[in-house]
Every structure is written in C-alpha cells, then in structure tokens.
Amino acid sequence: MRNNLILFVLTIFVFSSCSDHTNQKTGESNALITKWRGVIKNDHQKEVPFYFTIQGEGKEQIWTLINGEERMEMDQPYYEGDSLHVPLLIYEAELVVKENDTTVTGEFVRNGAYRLPFEAIKGNAQRFSKNQKAASNISGTYAVKLGKTDAIGLFNQHENYLTGTFLTSTGDYRYLEGKIADNKLFLSSFDGMHILLFEADIDGDKLVNGKMWSGKSANKEWNGVADKEAKLPDANKLTFLKKGYDKFAFSFKNQKGETISLTDKRYKGKVVVVQIMGSWCPNCLDESKFFSPLYDRKKEEGLEVIGLSFERSSDPEKAYKRINSLKKRLDINYEVVYAGTTKQAASALPMLNHIMSFPTSIIVDRKGEVQLIHTGFNGPSTGHYYEDYVSETTSLINNLLKEPN
Template identity: 65%
Template structure:
C-alpha cells in the first residue's frame, strides 16, 4: 500500500513538471514569434519606395518595426478601428491603415490632412530591391553632390551588391538609406515614418550621373555627384546669427500651465543654456533631442539648462501641446518645451535672428546670457564620423562654458 502510494506520488510530480515545462515552452514560442516582411509605399509616379519591417505578436498587441540600414523604428501603439488595423507612426501626424492577411498586407500610408498613398507588404525574405546584375562598380566613398539646386555630401558604403548611405546638406541629413547595386546602378530607399525617399544613380568613372530622387507624394529632383574625399559644406555655426542692432537672444512664451518662460526666469540665470528650435514633425529634431536628453542628464547638476521652442504645424496651442507632450513622453525629455508658434512664424517669434533656415537650430548661451554659438541643422547618427565629430565638439563646448 505504501509503495503504491509512493509510486502514484512520483508519477503525479513528473506529470506536473512535464505540464509546467510544456506551458513554459509554449509561452517562449509565443513571445519570440516574429515575421519579416518586404513593404512598399507607391508614389504618384508609380515608383515603389521599398523597406523592410518585422511584426511581432498578433491582434492589437502587435509590434511593428521598420528597418532602414542600422535604424529600427519601433511602432507599438497599434489599434483596430472597424475592420482596419491602424499603426500610428511615432509622434508624427501619420499612420498606416491596413488589412492584414496571412501572406500579404494591403492598405494606405496616410499623412493626416495631406495625402494618402498605397501601402503593400509581402511576407518573406525578398530583397529590398529586386536582385539585378552583378555589380561592376563600387560606390563606397564621399561625394560632392548637387541635389537639385542644393549642395550636399553623399556618403555611401558598398559590400558586394548591398549598399547603405545618406546625404548631408547645410540644414540636416537624409538619415538612413538602404538598398543595392546592379551593374553600375544604385538603388536606395528609406521610410522614417514621415519621409518616403528613393534614390537612383549610375557610376561612370568617379562621377554619379543620371541621378534621380523621389520624395513624398510626388516630388522629384535630379542629382549628380563627384567622388571627393574633401567635399565640404558651409560651417553650420555661421549660417544663423543675431541681426545688426541686436546684442542678445531673448524670447517669452507661455507654457501649457500658463507660466511665462523666458531667459529672465530664475532657473536660467547664471546657467549655460541651450535653446533648441524644433518641431515634433521633424525627424532631425528628434535625432537632436535624443542627443540632448543624455547631455542634459549629464550636465544639469553642473549648471546646464535646455529649453525647447517648438514650432508646430497647428496654430492652436491646445493641439500643439498634445504633439509636444507626446514627443516629450516618447523621448524622455525632462527639460521645458514650449509652443512658440507655427514654422511660418519664426521671424515674428524670434526677430533678433537673421533667419531660421533649418529645424533644428540650437542656440548656446554662456552664463552671462551671451550667445556662444548658433548651430544650424543637425547631422545625425547616419552620417558616421560627421555625427561623432559634432557630438565631441558640442560636448567640449558645453564643458568649457560650464567651467567658466
């Protein structure tokens, strides 16, 4: 009797352990279920802008991740409305509205209040661009570029038929581009949640010819480039400055609580202050904020303050602050960001500046409230050593001003 009871007990324990292990295995499999897709947005020229994405989970628990080179854009706020799945694109006024099938996804890329374009995705490991001829050239290098009427620098890195790159201009960069090479021709594309970009060009000797860019709904530009390791752009610290007759930078805006925010406030007195001219609609501004957030954490106790002046597309403060607050939450911004008007109102809001030619623009003030530097634009992580150099030089400037 005792032996039988012991055997029964041991069998029960083993069944329980087996059952728990099986449940645990099922849970693990569910957590790591990720599918890969090749997606396209088609512009009005019937040109596809391809990109990769992965989808994890199901239903309204899905997490979409858009992939452009080394960049990962995680979209985790999906929801169903009627029979369509909505995927809000970070903090931008844009979304994907789709119907998901077993092997395909169909729907639209929606720029709220602007336009809609067809969106499609197919499950599997298809290449970003269709595989073409074996490459006969290598695009790797730095190029002096004329993009329409704009001077730019092209940065490309090729490994066999795989190509990544970006373009820098005086006002910012084109972020992470990814694609391929077929014969002597390049294909690059990017989708960052608000911009849809496609570039093509042919390398003849050291020159890129027959270059074409497609941007947004319908914009196109021709471009050319010459391989030139010494390619340069104007110094970004010389483009925006105080106009004659003004000896200091100043502003005064109400925050959401109705408090007046200005450089005369006690929290900015005798501090090194960075004024960030920005907008929640601007990817380069978000890249800059991602740099400023840890910089502020590092130097706040030593005497650094940052204040953002956000120029939003809405002329209504209540709507604008919804965008600003969403941006602050997404990026963990702990410094003050105030609504300063619309992008067309920069001259009225900041009359002491010659112009605001780029979002973002950062104004650095020393402890006396004097302008130490005005930096136009932002070269983000996609620009490699240009970004690294900027981070090093800007951090050194803040360090020096704090020690004064």
C-alpha cells in the same frame, strides 16, 4: 500568445533568417517576430521599398521600421472597424491596413495632407529586386548636387549591399538602404515621415543621371563625384544675430500658462541650450536624442535646455499633445514650449537673420551671451560628422559650465 517549445524554436529561426544586414533585439518576449517587405507607391507610380518587422498578434503587435542600422519602433496599433491603424511615431501619419497571413494592404496616411497606396508581403524578399552583381564599388565620400542644393553623399558598400546618406546645410537624409546592381545605384528609406527613393547610374568615380523622389510627388535630378574633401558651408555661421541685437531673447507661455524666458530664475546664470525645433521633424528627433541625456548628466552642473517647438498646428492643445508625445518617447525632462506655427518662427525670433533649418540650436553662456548658433543637425547616420558634432558641442558646453556663475 503561443509559448510551446516548437514555436519558440521557430521564432528564433524566422528572426535569425532575416538576413540582409538586419539585427534586432527581441527583448524578453517570445512572441513571433516576422520580417516584411513594404512598398509605398507615390504619384509617379514609383515604388519605395522598405523593411519592417511585426512582433506579436492583434492589438498587441509591435511594428518596427528597418533602414540600414536603424530600428524605429512604431506606436501602439489599434483597430477601428476591420482596419488596423499603426501610428507612425509622434508624426501626424499612420498606416491604415487590412491583414492576412502573408500580405498587408492599405494606405500610408499623412493626416490632413495626402494618402498613398501601401502593401507588404511576409518574408525575406529583397528590398530591390535587381539580381545583377555589382560592377562597381562606390564606398566613400561624394560631392553631390541634389537639384540646386549642395550636399555630401556618404556611401558604404559590401558586395552589392549599399547603405548611405546625404548631408546638406539644413540636415541629413538619415538612414538609406539599398543595393548596387551592375552599374546602377538604388537607395530608399521610410522612417514614418520621409518617403525617399534614389536612383543613379555609376560612371567611374561619378554618379550621373540621378533621380530622387520624396513624399507624395516631389522629385528632382541629382549627380555626384567622388571627393573625400567635399565640404559644406560652416553650420556655425549660417544663422546669426542681426546687427543691432546683442542678446538672444524670447518669451513664450508653457502648457501651464507660465511665461518662459531666459531671464527666469531657473535659467539665469546657467549655460542654456535653446532648440528651435518641431515634433514633426525627424532631424529634431535625432537632435533631441543627443540633448536629452546630456541635460540629465549635466543639469546639476548648471546646464539647462529649452525647446522652442514650432508646430504645424495653430491649436495649442493639439500642439502640446504632440510635444508631450515627443517628450514621453524620448524621456525629455527639460521644458519644451509651443512657440507658434512653423510660418511664425521668423517673426517670433526677430533677432535672428533667418531660420533656415529645423532644428537650429543656440548655446548661451552664464552671462546670457550667445556662444554658438548651429544650423541643422547631422544625425547618427552621418558617422564621423555626427561624432565630431557631439564631441565639439559637448566640449564647448563643458568649458562653459566651468566658468563662474
């Protein structure tokens, strides 16, 4: 690592020149941080652009994905032969690349699923190389149809720079970033799991001729209209106990072979939040970032949290490896048990009418009665929707904690 004064000044200059609304702390290290524009090409030959930074060199590199305000630091890279492998968080995915001074080329690999071409160039290149000035400003709330799915579009535009997200009944599309060029919208995101690209024409207060591409090959049409009163079905009423059930119950073994259930001494007489989740799920990661510190603050008052993790692997050893990685990354101190595969979720919890979303959270009071079942999760990218959820959920839990044991 070079630490001479000239390179240190250069480091400051290079990173501060990463404009386009990036802002990231460098911590205590003086290692050079460079900005890159990456592209993953899907089966439709559509290029999905995104930004990332690389700090340091060789196997000490730190890769950080950039989408709007979000910064997501990847896991520690490693070399295998002449290729650098960059694990993408706790997901079963990685970038496998070959490097030189100004370019990186290789593949995005969803382990056991598919591979897509990936390349990147060093520098402050535009996310979307569209040079027309914005002819419209679409900042605001929109009622949207994503294919057949009802959604809410939230957009924030400054000149031609655009950020936004979409809310649905099963969760949000996290942080999207792009631009308005003339009367066209462009947004994209790569968060280690999702590969998303949105395009649309702007026609007054309408978004028309929209196209969305996700993952390897999925695509759908979409459209929207400005509507500050746009709403979705009540997320607290979509999932409920079936007729004939008056309790929520389960019994699963943890990694130590101990049976975990709500009737255990640890949970009896406590307020318990049960997360129906998966380590593969970015919205679950966002939800865990909320529940983890809440648990640490409130456990002495009688709050418990249990994660029921439905994984894509039927091998408990592999599943717990991923679950433990999630717990370590987010500093989760409550129990998270492997509850089966995603396909087994409905049969594992037969008292629920359905499980339409990962995550789904269930809040049980000190008497063991269900007080709330919330489907999906609107994360920090959704602004006041996230803030409202955090406020309302925290208030409910505080009130339940005040009830006598």
